[in-house]
Amino acid sequence: MRVSRPFIALGLALGLAALPAAASDLKDLYFGEALYHALQGQYFEALQRLDTELAMYRGIDQPELDTLHYHINNAEFSVGDFELNYRMHQRAGRAIKAVLEGNVDEPVRNEAAFRLARIHFQKGQFDDAQLALGRIQGVVPDSIKDDIEYLRANIDMATGKPAEAVAVLQQIRNNPGLAGFVAYNLGIALLQSGHQQDAIEQLDKAGRLTPADPASLAIRDKTNLVLGTILFESANFERARQILDRVRLEGPFSNQALLRAGWSETQSKHYDSALVPWNILVNREPTDSAVQEAMLAVPHAYASLNLHGRAAITYGRALELYSSQIEKIDASMDSIRKGLFLKALVREESREDETWVIRLRSLPDAPETYYLMELMASHDFQTALHNYLDLEDLRSKLTEWKTSLDAFDDIIRLRAENYDPLLPGVDASFKELDARMRLRLEQRKQLARRLQAMLTAPRPEFLATSEERLALDRIALAEKQIGDSNSPESLGLRQRAARLRGAITWRLETEYNDRLTAAHAHLKELNTQVDELTGQYEAFVRSRQAATHSYVGYDKQIEQLRKRVGDALENVDSLMDRQGQMIETVAINRLDSRRERLTAQQTEARFGVADSYDRAAREQVGSEEH
């Protein structure tokens, strides 16, 4: 876990660089929601949200009108980032390739190429990583310039080109964010390219840096440990010890440094000096391999100082420790075989923070995880473990969805029970109302047409009141009754009727404009009511449609989803079994190899006890003879 930190830190920094600065820059709320999940490490939820948003964006006719359009490059990047963080390298690579091949600006394309290279590198596909870096041309965002070079150097080192890596690393050695890592890798690259003296000088410089953050302090400790070991190997024991003394006593490399510092002293026959670091070490965590090694080294030093009695006692202590540790390992192996390790791994409280692996030890029935720390730090084990935990999360999700689908079935059934008896009656009433409404609307349309026509072809009689129309009808009837006789009486009556008709016609003609204006005003008033009615009508139609849509047509979809959930659950179960078995086997193998080492040490301690007692006895006899 420790060794991968530099990369984890680098990955995060890059991921966050793609986010909008704050909510005020955000135009698409759902994209913001995806970020909200991602920023909490909920990559499944983030991907689910962003996948849906991107699918909708790609499916619309005018995507430039969609709010996601403002963030589309960022969203395409983010989806790749989220996939990468959710350990979906295949899809992440595809997403980033899509950005690379899209119509994007140079800096965006270059960042995509860098991310793609990083994915290939993490997967051990160094040639592809190299090719992806080769696509970087033109403007490169300042924030990733040095990261690109750092990655290039790492690829060079991985592909056996340390000399090229040296040249690249020397260009970025002043980057404060990468200082410790660059300085360390530069030393290793020099060593790999055969410049041992330069490598020693470089590692010496790297081991003197004074960083403040824990990751850089750890890499400095590691640098000093490596340098101390190189110097030991070159028989430069005094300097090796001085360098090893630089390793912090409380750091993660402290135990190994103390052990080697002791060995450096013994090479110069300074056994008493060797006992100083080793006696610190033997009081530390007894499961640590350096501590176990020191348990044998201490009596060896006493024996070399001819203190055979002390040697016999300390060999005896070592023997006790090895026996108890072998028992502990046996119990751990037994616990793993019973499946308790996997159970402990998936417990929610054991995953709350970074120290969860250590805290696993305090869980009842969990195996001794200290022996598995190195194993757990390895990339393959981490991948297997994360996969197992991800599968467990998927299993809970799928189980929950199964319940949701049952709940959906219930909702649909209850809605059907409610609506089925109601809707036929509602539909019948609506049909009647609909017919009446259509008729009235048609009448209104006709009226509107007529009034429009009367603007150009005046028809005053159309604007007569019902009283006037009645009067005109009565006049027409009277005229018919009068007939066309030429008698003076009839003539008089016809003239009276004509006068009456004339009076009404006069009124109709003279009031025509006012009446037409009033008729238009009335029609306009009617429009408001008609609009309101149309609104109600449409609302009813929507509600009616919603009622049907709320329970009709889901059966097939739910059935298909239920099947997919069931299949996926089966698949997850089977993969979990296989993944779990793999984790258990690897863990047991690791414990087995530690057990073998402890057994060998136990034998050596037994021999040491006997030998020391013999020597002590001989010494006593010798001194008595003298």
Place this chain on the structure above:
Amino acid sequence: MSAQGRFNIVRWMLVAMFVVAATAAFAQNAPKDNTSQGLDEQVQDIKSDVLSIGAELNQLEEKLLYPSGTQVAIFVSVAKGDTMRLDAVRLQIDGRLVAHHIYSAKELEALRKGGVQRIYIGNVTTGDHQLEVLMDGKADSGADFSRTEHFTVRKEVKPKMVGLTLAGPGSSATPIALGEW
């Protein structure tokens, strides 16, 4: 322990250190065996499959529970650069409590970095609705504060999205700003 034995241990440690050294630089390039690689790919495949099931299920849920005609979604974000500690947000629509969220440190950090939380999704009829927003928190000075705002939100036929941007007392931004989509 013999000198040769010790030397072997040292040699072994040295080799181990170079492996460690190399893994520091190439943290991810340890060779993988075929079984683990095959399993890893299968896990990636099942993740893809479950993601697609999840997306379809979300759509189904939205259609069934929050049809577009009545759907209203309310989102919460924090104003740019604001450092207040948001403790809780409470929402009432037309006098009815619809959401009450208490923020964890992780959630608050996500909001500060530009994330947007969908705090509520539900159904309302078309027309005007009264939205009451109450936020509780701690100002930079450490003093508790509480703000309440009332808004009128108009729901039309399409789904309604309401964005609330929150700011603490030390900010020049409006304490509770409403944006509609």
